[in-house]
Structures are given as structure tokens and as C-alpha cells.
Amino acid sequence: xxxxxxxxxxxxxxxxxxxxxxxxxxxxxxxxxxxxxxxxxxxxxxxxxxxxxxxxxxxxxxxxxxxxxxxxxxxxxxxxxxxxxxxxxxxxxxxxxxxxxxxxxxxxxxxxxxxxxxxxxxxxxxxxxxxxxxxxxxxxxxxxxxxxxxxxxxxxxxxxxxxxxxxxxxxxxxxxxxxxxxxxxxxxxxxxxxxxxxxxxxxxxxxxxxxxxxxxxxxxxxxxxxxxxxxxxxxxxxxxxxxxxxxxxxxxxxxxxxxxxxxxxxxxxxxxxxxxxxxxxxxxxxxxxxxxxxxxxxxxxxxxxxxxxxxxxxxxxxxxxxxxxxxxxxxxxxxxxxxxxxxxxxxxxxxxxxxxxxxxxxxxxxxxxxxxxxxxxxxxxxxxxxxxxxxxxxxxxxxxxxxxxxxxxxxxxxxxxxxxxxxxxxxxxxxxxxxxxxxxxxxxxxxxxxxxxxxxxxxxxxxxxxxxxxxxxxxxxxxxxxxxxxxxxx
Amino acid sequence: xxxxxxxxxxxxxxxxxxxxxxxxxxxxxxxxxxxxxxxxxxxxxxxxxxxxxxxxxxxxxxxxxxxxxxxxxxxxxxxxxxxxxxxxxxxxxxxxxxxxxxxxxxxxxxxxxxxxxxxxxxxxxxxxxxxxxxxxxxxxxxxxxxxxxxxxxxxxxxxxxxxxxxxxxxxxxxxxxxxxxxxxxxxxxxxxxxxxxxxxxxxxxxxxxxxxxxxxxxxxxxxxxxxxxxxxxxxxxxxxxxxxxxxxxxxxxxxxxxxxxxxxxxxxxxxxxxxxxxxxxxxxxxxxxxxxxxxxxxxxxxxxxxxxxxxxxxxxxxxxxxxxxxxxxxxxxxxxxxxxxxxxxxxxxxxxxxxxxxxxxxxxxxxxxxxxxxxxxxxxxxxxxxxxxxxxxxxxxxxxxxxxxxxxxxxxxxxxxxxxxxxxxxxxxxxxxxxxxxxxxxxxxxxxxxxxxxxxxxxxxxxxxxxxxxxxxxxxxxxxxxxxxxxxxx
Numbered sequence: 001x002x003x004x005x006x007x008x009x010x011x012x013x014x015x016x017x018x019x020x021x022x023x024x025x026x027x028x029x030x031x032x033x034x035x036x037x038x039x040x041x042x043x044x045x046x047x048x049x050x051x052x053x054x055x056x057x058x059x060x061x062x063x064x065x066x067x068x069x070x071x072x073x074x075x076x077x078x079x080x081x082x083x084x085x086x087x088x089x090x091x092x093x094x095x096x097x098x099x100x101x102x103x104x105x106x107x108x109x110x111x112x113x114x115x116x117x118x119x120x121x122x123x124x125x126x127x128x129x130x131x132x133x134x135x136x137x138x139x140x141x142x143x144x145x146x147x148x149x150x151x152x153x154x155x156x157x158x159x160x161x162x163x164x165x166x167x168x169x170x171x172x173x174x175x176x177x178x179x180x181x182x183x184x185x186x187x188x189x190x191x192x193x194x195x196x197x198x199x200x201x202x203x204x205x206x207x208x209x210x211x212x213x214x215x216x217x218x219x220x221x222x223x224x225x226x227x228x229x230x231x232x233x234x235x236x237x238x239x240x241x242x243x244x245x246x247x248x249x250x251x252x253x254x255x256x257x258x259x260x261x262x263x264x265x266x267x268x269x270x271x272x273x274x275x276x277x278x279x280x281x282x283x284x285x286x287x288x289x290x291x292x293x294x295x296x297x298x299x300x301x302x303x304x305x306x307x308x309x310x311x312x313x314x315x316x317x318x319x320x321x322x323x324x325x326x327x328x329x330x331x332x333x334x335x336x337x338x339x340x341x342x343x344x345x346x347x348x349x350x351x352x353x354x355x356x357x358x359x360x361x362x363x364x365x366x367x368x369x370x371x372x373x374x375x376x377x378x379x380x381x382x383x384x385x386x387x388x389x390x391x392x393x394x395x396x397x398x399x400x401x402x403x404x405x406x407x408x409x410x411x412x413x414x415x416x417x418x419x420x421x422x423x424x425x426x427x428x429x430x431x432x433x434x435x436x437x438x439x440x441x442x443x444x445x446x447x448x449x450x451x452x453x454x455x456x457x458x459x460x461x462x463x464x465x466x467x468x469x470x471x472x473x474x475x476x477x478x479x480x481x482x483x484x485x486x487x488x489x490x
Numbered sequence: 491x492x493x494x495x496x497x498x499x500x501x502x503x504x505x506x507x508x509x510x511x512x513x514x515x516x517x518x519x520x521x522x523x524x525x526x527x528x529x530x531x532x533x534x535x536x537x538x539x540x541x542x543x544x545x546x547x548x549x550x551x552x553x554x555x556x557x558x559x560x561x562x563x564x565x566x567x568x569x570x571x572x573x574x575x576x577x578x579x580x581x582x583x584x585x586x587x588x589x590x591x592x593x594x595x596x597x598x599x600x601x602x603x604x605x606x607x608x609x610x611x612x613x614x615x616x617x618x619x620x621x622x623x624x625x626x627x628x629x630x631x632x633x634x635x636x637x638x639x640x641x642x643x644x645x646x647x648x649x650x651x652x653x654x655x656x657x658x659x660x661x662x663x664x665x666x667x668x669x670x671x672x673x674x675x676x677x678x679x680x681x682x683x684x685x686x687x688x689x690x691x692x693x694x695x696x697x698x699x700x701x702x703x704x705x706x707x708x709x710x711x712x713x714x715x716x717x718x719x720x721x722x723x724x725x726x727x728x729x730x731x732x733x734x735x736x737x738x739x740x741x742x743x744x745x746x747x748x749x750x751x752x753x754x755x756x757x758x759x760x761x762x763x764x765x766x767x768x769x770x771x772x773x774x775x776x777x778x779x780x781x782x783x784x785x786x787x788x789x790x791x792x793x794x795x796x797x798x799x800x801x802x803x804x805x806x807x808x809x810x811x812x813x814x815x816x817x818x819x820x821x822x823x824x825x826x827x828x829x830x831x832x833x834x835x836x837x838x839x840x841x842x843x844x845x846x847x848x849x850x851x852x853x854x855x856x857x858x859x860x861x862x863x864x865x866x867x868x869x870x871x872x873x874x875x876x877x878x879x880x881x882x883x884x885x886x887x888x889x890x891x892x893x894x895x896x897x898x899x900x901x902x903x904x905x906x907x908x909x910x911x912x913x914x915x916x917x918x919x920x921x922x923x924x925x926x927x928x929x930x931x932x933x934x935x936x937x938x939x940x941x942x943x944x945x946x947x948x949x950x951x952x953x954x955x956x957x958x959x960x961x962x963x964x965x966x967x968x969x970x971x972x973x974x975x976x977x978x979x980x
Contacts, residue, residue: 018667044669069946072666163660166853166949170653173852176562177508179534183848278768352848358673359844362663363656364948456559458854459656463953 005385006036008100012057013042013049014076015106015113019139019156020365021373023065023073025105028377030062032385040097045077046113049102050086052093067370069159070362080113087120094125094132101133101384107140107154108426111392115409116424118390133389135380136409141361143194143473144428150407151394153474155376156361158368160188161195161471162461163360165202168244169456171354172203175242176452180350182232182336183244184329188357191250193431194473199246200441201472204448204455206243207231210438211254212431221255225304225332229339231449236347240452247329249357259323261296265311266320268292273319281312288312306334329353366461367468371487372398379404398470399480402487437473495875496526498590502547503532503539504566505596505603509629509646510855511863513555513563515595518867520552522875530587535567536603539592540576542583557860559649560852570603577610584615584622591623591874597630597644598916601882605899606914608880623879625870626899631851633684633963634918640897641884643964645866646851648858650678651685651961652951653850655692658734659946661844662693665732666942670840672722672826673734674819678847681740683921684963689736690931691962694938694945696733697721700928701744702921711745715794715822719829721939726837730942737819739847749813751786755801756810758782771802778802796824819843856951857958861977862888869894888960889970892977927963 012029014022030039041061043053065073081090093099102121104114118134125132138145141160146153164187171183189195193210200208207228214224228245235241253259268291269276276284285308289297300308310331315321333351340349365373372395379393383406391406413424431438447453460467468484469475475483502519504512520529531551533543555563571580583589592611594604608624615622628635631650636643654677661673679685683700690698697718704714718735725731743749758781759766766774775798779787790798800821805811823841830839855863862885869883873896881896903914921928937943950957958974959965965973 014667018664068663069660069948070663070667072663075669076667077669167849170559170849170852170854173558173560173562174508174848177504177560177566177852179565179567181848354845354849356849358664358671358842359657359660359846362660362667362946364946456852456854458559459949459951461949 004036008033008037008384009040009098010037010101010103010381010384011040011042011049011054011097011099012103012105013045014071014074015045015104015110016076016078016139017107017141018071018076018361019141019154020069020159020361020363021155021369022071022105022139023068024365024370024373025137025155025377025380026057026073027062027066028374029103029381030057030059030377031374032378032381040099041074044075046079046081047077048075049093050079050081050089052096054093054097067365069364072362080109081117082113090117091121091125094121099132101135101389103135103137103380103384105137105139107138107142108145108428111136111138111145111409112413112424112426114392115390115413118409122389131389133384133387135383135388136392137376137380138392138394141195142189142192143198144190144192144430145426146429147407147412149396149478150405151392152396152398152478153471155369155373157194157198158372158471159363159366159461160360161198161202162366162457163363164195164199164356165457166459167356168199168203168205168246169454169458171244172205172454173456175244176454179242180348181242182333182349182351183354184247184333184351185244185354185356186247186249186327186329188355188360189249191253191428191430193248193250194429196246196248197431197437197441198471198473201437202455202457204444204453205246206235206449208246208441208445209248209251210431210441211248211251213433214251215254215256216433218256221258221303221307221335225335225339228332228336229343232336232340232349233344233347234450241348244454245329245332247332249328251328252323252326257295257299261292261299262311262321262323262326264292264296265300270319281309284312304335304338306338307331310334327353327355329355364461368470368485371485375402375404375487379406398474398478398485399482400486402485435477436479437476440476494526498523498527498874499530499588500527500591500593500871500874501530501532501539501544501587501589502593502595503535504561504564505535505594505600506566506568506629507597507631508561508566508851509631509644510559510649510851510853511645511859512561512595512629513558514855514860514863515627515645515867515870516547516563517552517556518864519593519871520547520549520867521864522868522871530589531564534565536569536571537567538565539583540569540571540579542586544583544587557855559854562852570599571607572603580607581611581615584611589622591625591879593625593627593870593874595627595629597628597632598635598918601626601628601635601899602903602915604882605880605903608899612879621879623874623877625873625878626882627866627870628882628884631685632679632682633688634680634682634920635916636919637897637902639886639968640895641882642886642888642968643961645859645863647684647688648862648961649853649856649951650850651688651692652856652947653853654685654689654846655947656949657846658689658693658695658736659944659948661734662695662944663946665734666944669732670838671732672823672839672841673844674737674823674841675734675844675846676737676739676817676819678845678850679739681743681918681920683738683740684919686736686738687921687927687931688961688963691927692945692947694934694943695736696725696939698736698931698935699738699741700921700931701738701741703923704741705744705746706923708746711748711793711797711825715825715829718822718826719833722826722830722839723834723837724940731838734944735819735822737822739818741818742813742816747785747789751782751789752801752811752813752816754782754786755790771799774802794825794828796828797821800824817843817845819845854951858960858975861975865892865894865977869896888964888968888975889972890976892975925967926969927966930966
């Protein structure tokens with residue numbers, strides 16, 4: 001026997017970078033709350049919550065946004081609600097709009113923030129002394145918000161990787177057509193290499209680098225460059241002088257010592273500005289080796305020349321080189337070219353660099369993301385109607401009926417040092433080298449490097465023979481019996 | 491009454507950059523030739539013809555390649571067959587393989603080359619003194635090989651523009667979601683702006699530059715930068731501090747004097763290398779103004795500072811800056827940022843640069859390109875069976891049954907000065923400012939710049955509500971009654 005809950009007032013916001021499916025979370029939420037309860041939208045993310053920028057979401061709105069990509073229905077931003085005065089503002093907005101619950105659709109940081117809000121709004125917000133519920137919904141194209149069987153994947157990952165896989169598949173076809181290019185493709189996805197691994201499993205590229213392996217196996221930049229150069233040379237000898245190299249966005253951070261070395265270099269170049277002026281790049285480098293902290297000088301000196309030059313030359317207007325703006329794919333392809341010239345200077349190496357990123361965050365959500373997010377929204381709504389707070393909505397067993405689950409966010413929080421202070425955060429899930437997905441990749445990559453075994457999936461986000469497939473990394477890691485997703489509602 | 495032609499031996503090759511649909515040209519050709527005639531494939535383009543790298547195309551091959559993108563079934567290259575000794579090699583290969591006809595699938599240059607070959611192989615190739623027929627098939631994603639009603643569009647254009655439009659549409663959604671970015675997107679397409687115009691009509695971007703307008707209206711780089719900066723400022727004042735700017739790949743060449751100025755700058759920087767060393771960029775610029783040829787110095791001096799600096803700084807290992815490698819989108823966004831700082835320095839301008847190119851040349855061919863190319867292949871085959879030579883296959887009236895047409899290539903050749911010598915070439919079709927497509931664009935662009943009216947078509951290459959639509963520029967320019975394509979064979 002169920003009692004129908006009515007009169008609840010719920011507000012929903014997007015937080016962080018956009019991802020496909022957000023609109024369907026709102027639709028699923030609206031559906032489960034029904035006409036007996038009220039759903040409000042918060043404009044422009046957490047900042048809009050602080051400003052009290054709310055509006056009522058109608059059935060007409062839902063008709064317009066259902067199954068569309070992006071977060072453009074309400075907008076998003078990256079404001080963190082942390083300071084006591086921010087909490088006071090949120091409480092005032094809750095009171096003004098008579099809110100009973102807030103739904104935060106966001107990534108690991110946003111869900112951490114949701115848990116913090118849940119704690120702060122637990123009681124004494126409303127006149128009767130009761131609190132306001134806060135529920136999180138797991139979003140990120142990066143795939144680094146996942147918790148084994150309990151949260152197989154965040155939403156947006158499937159859409160982004162299917163879009164990247166289409167493009168990488170097209171490039172792989174291009175290499176076999178024009179027979180002369182090496183494409184170096186940096187793929188969005190922050191620190192973790194989930195996106196790169198997934199795209200590799202879908203397309204079978206010539207080479208795919210996985211940052212987590214670079215760190216765990218202590219692979220140096222020179223070793224990476226050497227191994228790519230050797231594959232290029234071996235393929236050229238077989239008449240296959242072309243290929244595609246996938247480079248995860250976060251690679252640089254995983255090369256031991258690289259990030260701190262860059263920070264050190266930025267500092268010291270500013271400090272010794274006068275001494276450096278008038279010197280050419282080679283002279284500047286020799287000067288800097290001795291000025292960097294022990295270890296950093298050696299690391300800089302050990303890098304392939306083209307990479308050193310790029311690190312010295314590509315400075316912004318303040319003379320800095322932010323790590324996030326290092327074009328790893330460009331750096332790698334220059335270094336590979338130089339290495340090939342040293343090893344076999346008769347081999348022509350023609351490379352083209354790419355960054356695939358923003359164009360997939362707001363793609364039309366795939367069949368999976370569309371169904372998944374609608375059900376995530378419904379799960380979030382059920383948690384609200386069940387008077388829960390501090391939970392994240394999830395769905396398990398995606399291959400057989402998808403069971404809804406509420407995960408207490410507090411149980412996920414670890415202590416991590418951020419900006420020198422201990423902070424409670426949800427740990428980012430990295431690619432594990434002992435996971436079935438990585439092991440499968442490892443068992444195939446030599447064949448992909450030596451032959452033309454590429455796969456070009458095409459535009460299967462919404463239609464087509466493989467459009468109902470789950471991400472391959474999820475199927476492998478969760479040991480799902482079926483490649484296809486199944487929802488009870490279907 | 492028709493007589494069945496049998497025993498003909500036909501060879502087919504790809505030439506130039508790949509484009510979606512090439513495989514279906516081969517399939518259509520194979521179908522019309524039937525089992526009574528033989529179809530050979532030539533590997534790796536015109537170079538493969540010179541080397542005699544041929545193989546027989548079987549029905550099994552066709553089953554594997556039909557409806558797939560790319561040219562990877564045989565590969566392509568850009569070799570031009572011009573020298574008398576090359577013609578002798580081709581004749582020898584024709585004799586070795588007993589060929590009766592060659593089909594060249596390529597762009598304007600390749601079809602020009604096909605006409606040249608047709609002339610050279612017109613007679614005295616075979617033992618009986620007869621010749622070898624040569625038929626061209628019009629391919630290019632750039633859309634610059636089109637001839638009014640007789641050849642409404644080349645194949646590959648529809649696929650490339652639908653892929654770019656999906657991505658640009660995604661970026662437009664992203665701007666309305668994250669509410670803070672200006673995306674500057676350079677679109678492949680060589681000199682002409684057909685691709686940019688088509689993508690603009692499909693997506694309604696905030697701004698789209700059209701090179702042909704820049705040349706015809708004598709618009710300077712500073713004026714372009716000013717007009718973008720003003721739109722950014724006006725939108726920011728309305729709370730719309732984001733947008734997408736489309737930049738055609740060929741823009742630089744259309745700015746009066748720009749290309750020759752860059753060549754002059756490359757020459758003089760090499761000449762005055764010693765004088766320049768030790769100077770900073772500002773000093774180098776002042777030095778160069780007076781060294782450039784009359785007019786070029788003034789043009790360089792008139793450019794926005796960030797563009798000047800980029801022209802001086804971005805030099806390759808030989809100290810050169812090839813025009814083709816100028817990242818126009820990056821140059822423009824830096825200059826717009828500087829201009830906004832001068833005009834309204836309270837406005838935050840956050841830009842992200844993109845080049846969309848190679849990932850669409852080998853996309854899975856759209857429904858239109860798949861049907862169009864199959865029929866083009868069949869048309870080419872019919873011209874061969876009808877003993878024609880020097881013709882290009884075409885289809886007219888694409889909106890109502892698509893009639894096959896053979897166009898004598900010689901009739902298309904104009905005399906143009908190339909590398910200082912007169913040469914017969916097919917003139918590249920540019921965007922005409924008095925064409926219905928441009929006039930339509932012109933009538934809408936102010937609205938698109940001032941509001942959020944963007945359209946995100948999604949992945950409709952193969953399936954979906956608008957998947958059967960012809961390119962919008964073609965529908966407008968040909969005044970087709972229907973947006974959809976129709977083929978007699980369907």
C-alpha cells in the first residue's frame with residue numbers, strides 16, 4: 001500500500017560542465033513528482049540558487065526539452081556553495097520559495113557539495129524547524145564518477161564517447177584512404193583515461209595511451225615518444241605509414257614529476273626574467289636546468305628537444321604555461337617526428353593534431369543516456385517523495401531491468417588534501433590496470449598497432465545496429481551478460 | 491531496342507582527398523557493367539595507375555564496401571599525370587591489362603586531369619589503333635565543383651556538412667548551457683565558403699564569415715575584428731556573453747593583399763635574419779614595415795596587434811609561415827579579445843578555438859550521398875557502355891527523380907595562370923553574393939547575431955527526421971520545390 005505524497009516543492013539545478021541527458025533527468029523528475037507536487041528550475045547553476053533565480057517547470061517545458069542534449073534549458077555554472085553566508089542565502093531562497101527539496105545534477109565535486117548542503121539544510125530551515133532535502137544525480141562525460149556495481153557509470157559518458165568514437169573511426173578510415181597521415185587526437189576527460197579507453201575499445205586505434213598505466217609503470221616522456229616512433233617505423237616498413245594515436249587529456253599530470261616541474265619552471269622563468277632576455281631558447285634551457293629545484297632540472301633536461309622548446313616557447317601573456325593548456329598531442333607528435341629522424345631519417349612522418357572535446361558535451365543524448373537519465377530523474381524524485389536527504393540517485397544492473405538505488409553520499413567521502421587543507425571529497429575513479437576493460441585492451445593493442453583492424457562505428461547515437469549498446473568498458477568491468485541496456489520502463 | 495555490351499574492361503581510381511560515397515560510385519559502376527564486363531580497381535590513386543597496381547573487383551568486395559565511408563577500399567593520392575613519360579606508362583598499363591576505359595573519381599583538378607588523359611588516350615592505345623575512354627566523377631567535400639543545374643553539387647559535400655553541422659549545433663547548445671564561451675570554428679573547405687554557408691544555414695550560428703563577401707566588399711581584417719567585437723559586446727550587454735563564430739578555411743586568401751604580404755614577409759625575414767636577431771617582436775615589426783614592398787608594409791601595420799604578433803611568432807623550423815597553416819580562428823579570437831579590451835574592458839571574453847576538418851572526409855555517407863554516388867557510378871558506367879570519353883557523370887533535378895547527364899569536361903575548361911604559366915582548368919565555383927542561398931543567409935544573420943536562434947540538427951546522416959534532406963544551399967540555389975532528394979531507382 002502506498003500513500004500518495006502531495007504538496008512537495010522541489011527545485012533542480014545543473015552544476016559543472018554540461019553532459020547529454022540532463023534534460024531527461026528533469027523530465028523523469030517531473031514525471032514522478034506528478035501534478036500533486038511542484039518542480040522549480042534554478043537558472044545558471046549554483047549561482048542561480050544563491051541569487052534565487054527560480055521558475056516553475058511546466059509540462060510544456062518538458063515537451064520542449066525531452067530527449068534533447070545540453071543543459072541549455074536552465075544553464076549551468078561552477079560556483080561552490082561553501083561559505084556560511086552562502087548557506088544563509090540558500091536558506092533564505094528555500095524559505096522564499098517554500099522549498100522542500102533541492103536536486104543537484106553534477107559531477108564528483110557537485111555531489112560532494114550536495115552532501116555538504118544536505119548536512120547544512122538538515123533542519124531549522126522551514127518554520128516548523130524541519131530541513132530541506134538534497135539529492136544528487138551523477139553526471140560527467142569523464143566517467144570518473146563511478147562506484148563499481150552500485151554506480152556503473154555517470155550519465156553523459158555514453159554520448160560523449162559514441163560521438164568521439166564516430167570521429168576517431170572516421171579518422172581511422174581517413175588514414176587508410178589517404179595513406180599518409182598520422183593523427184594525434186587528444187580526448188577530453190580530465191585526469192582519468194576512461195574516455196580514451198572506451199573510445200579505443202570502440203574503434204581499435206593504432207595507439208592509445210592510458211595515463212594511469214604511465215604513472216603506475218613509471219613510464220617517462222622519452223619512453224612514450226620512443227614507443228610511438230618505433231611503431232611508426234615498423235608500420236612504415238610494412239607499407240602502413242599512417243595511423244591514429246589517442247592521447248588522454250590528463251596525460252601530463254600522470255608523468256611523474258611533470259606538473260611540479262612546470263610550476264617550478266613558471267616561477268623561475270619569472271624570477272630570472274632579466275637573465276633570460278637576449279638568450280635564445282637553447283641558451284635559456286641550459287640556464288634553467290641549474291635554476292630548477294633538484295630533480296626538476298634533470299626531468300626537463302631528459303625530455304625530447306621539441307618538447308623542451310615547446311615548454312619554453314608557448315607562454316601566455318603573463319609568461320606562464322598553465323598545465324591545462326599544454327597541447328600534449330602537438331608536443332608528442334613533434335617529439336615523435338624528431339625521434340624518427342634520429343632513428344630512420346628516410347621515413348616521412350606527416351602528422352595532424354586534434355583536440356576532441358566541447359563538441360560532445362552537448363550532443364543529442366544517446367538512446368542509453370536518454371533512458372538512463374529519465375530513470376535517474378525518476379529515482380531522484382522517488383528519494384524525495386520517500387523523505388531522504390544526502391543521497392545520490394543511481395541505477396544498477398543496467399543490462400537487466402536497471403534497479404533504482406539511493407547511495408548515501410556521505411559514505412563516499414574521503415579526506416583529500418586540496419590547496420594544502422584536508423577536504424572531504426568523492427574520490428575520482430581512475431582506470432584500474434587490473435580491470436577487465438584494461439586487460440582486454442592490453443590483450444589487443446599489439447594487434448591494432450601492427451595491422452589495420454580499425455572499426456568505424458558511425459553515427460549510432462540515436463539509430464542503427466549498435467545504438468542500444470552500453471559503453472564497452474562498463475559491460476566488461478561489470479561482467480554484464482548482455483551488451484545491450486534494459487530498463488524496466490521499456 | 492538495346493544491345494547488351496559485353497567484354498569491356500574498365501578500371502576505376504580515387505584521386506585527391508577522400509569524400510564519403512566513393513565506395514558507392516564503385517558499387518554503382520559494378521552494377522551497371524554487370525557480369526558481362528570486368529571492373530578493375532586501381533590502388534592508391536593515380537600513382538597506382540602509373541605503377542600498374544590493379545586488381546579485379548568482385549561482387550564480394552562490393553558487399554563489403556557498399557554504403558561505407560572513405561576511400562580505404564583502394565586508397566587515393568594526389569599525383570598528376572602530365573608528363574609525356576607518364577602518359578606512356580599509362581598506355582603501357584592499359585595495354586597490359588587490356589583496358590577499354592578508366593574512371594577517375596576526383597575533384598576539379600582530377601577531372602581536369604581526366605579530360606587531359608581522355609585526349610591523350612583517344613586513339614592508338616590498343617592494337618587495333620583504338621583508344622581508351624576516360625570518364626570523370628565529381629567528388630569534393632568543398633562544394634566548389636558545381637555547375638548550376640547541370641551539376642548541382644559534388645558528392646561528399648552533404649556528408650561533410652551534416653557532420654560539421656552536428657558538431658557546430660552541439661557547440662551552440664554548449665554555449666547556451668555553460669553561458670560563458672565564444673567558440674571560433676575554422677571549417678575545412680579550401681578557398682570557397684560553400685561548407686561554411688551550408689553549415690550556417692543548418693545551424694544558425696551567432697556569426698559566420700564568408701570569404702567571397704570579404705573580397706568583393708573589400709573588408710579589411712580590422713573591420714572583421716571590429717564587427718565581431720561589437721557583436722560580442724552587444725550580446726554581453728543583453729546577458730548573452732557567448733556564441734559561435736564560423737570561419738571558412740580560405741578566409742586569409744580573400745583578404746586583399748594578405749597572401750602576397752605573407753610571402754613577402756617570409757622572404758624579407760629570411761633576408762634580414764641577422765638584423766632581426768636580438769630584437770623583440772615589437773622592434774622586429776617596426777623594422778619590417780619599411781622592408782616590405784610598397785603596400786605590404788601598410789597592410790601589416792594596419793593589422794590588429796595580436797595578429798601582427800602571431801604572424802611574426804608562429805614560424806616553422808625554416809622560419810616560414812605557410813599561409814595554409816595560419817590558424818585564422820586563433821588569430822581572430824586573440825584580436826577580438828584585444829579589441830574588446832580597448833572598447834569595453836569590463837567584458838570578460840573567453841574563447842575556444844577549433845578546426846573541424848579531417849574527421850568528416852571519411853564519415854559514413856549520408857542517405858543522400860549514398861544514393862547519389864550509387865547513381866553517379868551507374869551514370870559513369872552507362873557513359874562507358876555508350877562509348878563516350880572525356881565526360882563527367884552528373885545527375886540533375888535531384889528533387890524529382892534525378893536525371894543522369896554526361897557533361898563533356900572540355901567544355902568546362904578555362905585558361906588560368908598557374909605557377910606563371912597558362913593552364914586549362916575547371917574553374918572553382920565560389921559562393922555568389924547574388925545567389926538565393928547567400929541572400930537568404932544575409933537576410934537572417936542579424937537575427938542570429940542578436941538572439942539565441944540556433945538549431946542543433948544532431949546525427950541525421952543516416953536516420954532521423956531530416957535525414958532525407960538535400961543540402962540547403964543546393965535547394966535554395968536550384969530553387970527545388972522539395973527539400974528531399976528523389977531517385978528514380980528508389
